[in-house]
Amino acid sequence: MKISVILAHPHKKSFNYAIYETVLKTLKSNGHEIRAHDLYSEKFNPLLEGLELVTGETSDWRILKHRKEIKEVDGIIIIHPNWWGQPPAILKGWCDRVLRSGVAYEFDEDDDGSGFPEGLLKAEVGLVFNTSNTTEEREMNVFGDPLERIWKDCIFDFCGIKNFHRRMFRVLASSNLKEREKWLKEVKNLVNTHFPEEK
Secondary structure, rough: OEEEEOOOOOOOOOOHHHHHHHHHHHHHOOEEEEEEEEHHHHOOOOOOOOHHHHHHOOHHHHHHHHHHHHHHHHHEEEEEOEEEEEHHHHHHHHHHHHOOOOOEOOOOOOOOOOOOOOOOOOOOOOEEEEEOOHHHHHHHHHHHHHHHHHHHEEEHHHOOEEEHHHEOOOOOHOOOOHHHHHHHHHHHHHHHHHOOOOO
């Protein structure tokens, strides 16, 4: 299978990066083709340019490469921290520029964009790994877990991916080495479950 792995975290010594490395190692061990993107290292430009919002046209070859890849992959794995109940700005920009009309979804010809789109992505599985310094009780009772709604309903379901799983690791700031090692084993297990060894 072809799997796209998207990381949005600026520090290579972060736990997010450790998740990223674990995901890549597991996918490689299972014989999958990997399209790995560390957005910060790539210096991904999240800003729409000119009439891109309307026409989709861009002079940025990286954006065109991401769009081509995301249409071809069989699975998508996203890794990012919870910042203000949202993905980092660079990842929001990736969604704006890559998961656009004609690439990830489309409306009927006579639809002005206010109707229900058809998801175009062929990926069978969407897997998201998050980290947070907010307790689960506070997240659910005060904030209502906005990342679940964003990724499950507003992005993956919208783009046609129904098989969705998300795992939040918390509370990161007060976690110890033993807990983090346990979490990385869980990452490996989840990747093995959704993207098992190629036969």
